[in-house]
Amino acid sequence: MSGLRVAIRGRSFGDKSVLGEIGFDLEPGERLALLGPSGIGKSTLLGIIAGTDTGFEGTVTRPDGRIAVVFQTPRLLPWRTLAENIAVVPGAGDLDRARSLLAEVGLGEACDMHPERVSLGMQRRAALVRALAVDPALLLLDEPLVSLDPQSVGAMRDLLTFAMDRTGATVVMATHDRREALALTDRIVELGGTPARLVSDRKSPLGRDARRDPRQVDDVYREWFEPDSFEPGGGAAA
Amino acid sequence: MGTSTRGIWPALSLLALVAIWVGAAAVADAEKLPGPVDVWRALLAQVETSGYFFHLGITLARVAAAFLIAMAIGSAIGIALGVSDVANRVFSGWLLLFLNLPALVTIILCYVWFGLNEAAAVTAVAINKIPNVAVTLREGARALSKDLAEMAAIYRFDFSTRLRHVILPQLAPFFAVAARNGLALVWKIVLVVELLGRSNGVGYQLYLYFQQWDVATILAYALGFIVIVQAIELAILARWERYANRWRR
Numbered sequence: 001m002s003g004l005r006v007a008i009r010g011r012s013f014g015d016k017s018v019l020g021e022i023g024f025d026l027e028p029g030e031r032l033a034l035l036g037p038s039g040i041g042k043s044t045l046l047g048i049i050a051g052t053d054t055g056f057e058g059t060v061t062r063p064d065g066r067i068a069v070v071f072q073t074p075r076l077l078p079w080r081t082l083a084e085n086i087a088v089v090p091g092a093g094d095l096d097r098a099r100s101l102l103a104e105v106g107l108g109e110a111c112d113m114h115p116e117r118v119s120l121g122m123q124r125r126a127a128l129v130r131a132l133a134v135d136p137a138l139l140l141l142d143e144p145l146v147s148l149d150p151q152s153v154g155a156m157r158d159l160l161t162f163a164m165d166r167t168g169a170t171v172v173m174a175t176h177d178r179r180e181a182l183a184l185t186d187r188i189v190e191l192g193g194t195p196a197r198l199v200s201d202r203k204s205p206l207g208r209d210a211r212r213d214p215r216q217v218d219d220v221y222r223e224w225f226e227p228d229s230f231e232p233g234g235g236a237a238a
Numbered sequence: 239m240g241t242s243t244r245g246i247w248p249a250l251s252l253l254a255l256v257a258i259w260v261g262a263a264a265v266a267d268a269e270k271l272p273g274p275v276d277v278w279r280a281l282l283a284q285v286e287t288s289g290y291f292f293h294l295g296i297t298l299a300r301v302a303a304a305f306l307i308a309m310a311i312g313s314a315i316g317i318a319l320g321v322s323d324v325a326n327r328v329f330s331g332w333l334l335l336f337l338n339l340p341a342l343v344t345i346i347l348c349y350v351w352f353g354l355n356e357a358a359a360v361t362a363v364a365i366n367k368i369p370n371v372a373v374t375l376r377e378g379a380r381a382l383s384k385d386l387a388e389m390a391a392i393y394r395f396d397f398s399t400r401l402r403h404v405i406l407p408q409l410a411p412f413f414a415v416a417a418r419n420g421l422a423l424v425w426k427i428v429l430v431v432e433l434l435g436r437s438n439g440v441g442y443q444l445y446l447y448f449q450q451w452d453v454a455t456i457l458a459y460a461l462g463f464i465v466i467v468q469a470i471e472l473a474i475l476a477r478w479e480r481y482a483n484r485w486r487r
Binding site for chain 1: 407
């Protein structure tokens with residue numbers, strides 16, 4: 001089984017160059033965070049990795065097997081119920097399987113409702129279930145925790161970990177939130193500049209259990225992102 | 239306003255119209271504007287002696303055939319033009335030409351070219367309607383979501399899944415508009431077609447009784463017509479639209 005190999009030389013829209021040279025290799029099952037401010041080109045990069053954007057220079061080698069994407073907007077079919085949204089995907093199983101998967105993520109009661117009648121958090125959970133229903137070899141997540149209320153963020157973070165563990169997929173997650181990146185992934189690359197390039201590429205010192213502990217995440221956060229702060233125990237507001 | 243009173247208003251308003259009709263008929267020459275009772279009698283006479291329902295049925299069959307053909311061909315053309323920029327640039331001029339071609343010209347040409355037969359009649363009606371359907375569906379196809387198309391590609395939707403679950407539901411409101419406008423248009427043109435080149439159907443009957451100056455019978459056919467159109471609208475189109483929109487918030 002192979003992982004993901006990204007070797008992009010550039011991506012422009014018209015005469016505006018959005019992405020510069022970007023390259024990284026992921027082991028099968030490795031989880032990567034693409035970190036960078038909004039508008040830097042993270043979604044563009046994810047589109048290239050997903051294969052929906054072919055207008056770039058360079059090559060992307062994807063693992064054998066299916067690709068699943070959890071988009072920033074859930075992109076569910078509004079005229080199908082949550083369960084139907086999963087069951088219509090080829091290879092995702094029938095309605096009963098969709099309902100039981102939804103029940104596992106706490107959407108048992110909502111599984112026969114239409115997306116516009118449930119909250120954004122619930123829609124995104126359903127979109128995540130759709131992704132794991134196809135048992136992907138490559139899972140792409142675009143800002144999976146953005147614009148959720150604080151309670152939903154915690155639940156969604158647990159759910160993401162559950163989904164990644166369950167599929168064993170190679171994961172690329174785009175995010176602007178550094179703590180989120182530390183809490184969920186093995187390796188963090190930062191995008192910066194125009195056109196965007198990799199400005200850092202670091203393996204997280206936190207193992208998969210350790211990163212569930214908010215204090216350990218905080219420690220690495222301060223060490224990595226606030227090198228000027230020497231106050232032990234926190235208090236350094238960003 | 240409660241649901242019980244809301245249903246009353248259209249009925250009251252229709253009653254008022256009938257009252258005005260009765261009043262006008264009382265004042266006017268009975269031959270030129272017969273009252274509701276006379277029209278009812280004329281209708282019964284048609285049912286008994288002249289095959290009222292036969293003529294309505296024939297017209298209805300022509301409407302159905304022309305409507306289905308026009309919806310199928312018009313949708314295909316419209317979707318193709320909406321999806322492909324090249325096709326749109328090449329053919330949108332043609333569409334404009336057919337949109338502005340007078341119905342009467344199409345009808346006459348169809349009869350001249352294909353003969354005074356059923357196929358020519360239905361074709362003439364369909365050709366009148368196809369450009370309207372195409373224009374409506376072109377707008378629908380242009381508005382198709384790129385986000386959902388991307389999602390469908392990533393999750394490996396096959397062609398039929400994509401059509402059934404992604405594309406057609408987005409086009410449903412445009413089909414509804416095309417169907418509704420189209421039905422109104424087809425109804426009117428089919429009568430002209432019958433008048434010019436058929437020996438049965440409501441259009442032919444209207445022509446016949448126009449020559450006899452029989453306004454009561456003419457109104458009797460018009461009423462039957464209105465009732466059927468409304469029934470189709472309420473029983474089929476409105477219900478289907480409600481079903482297609484059930485997911486909206």
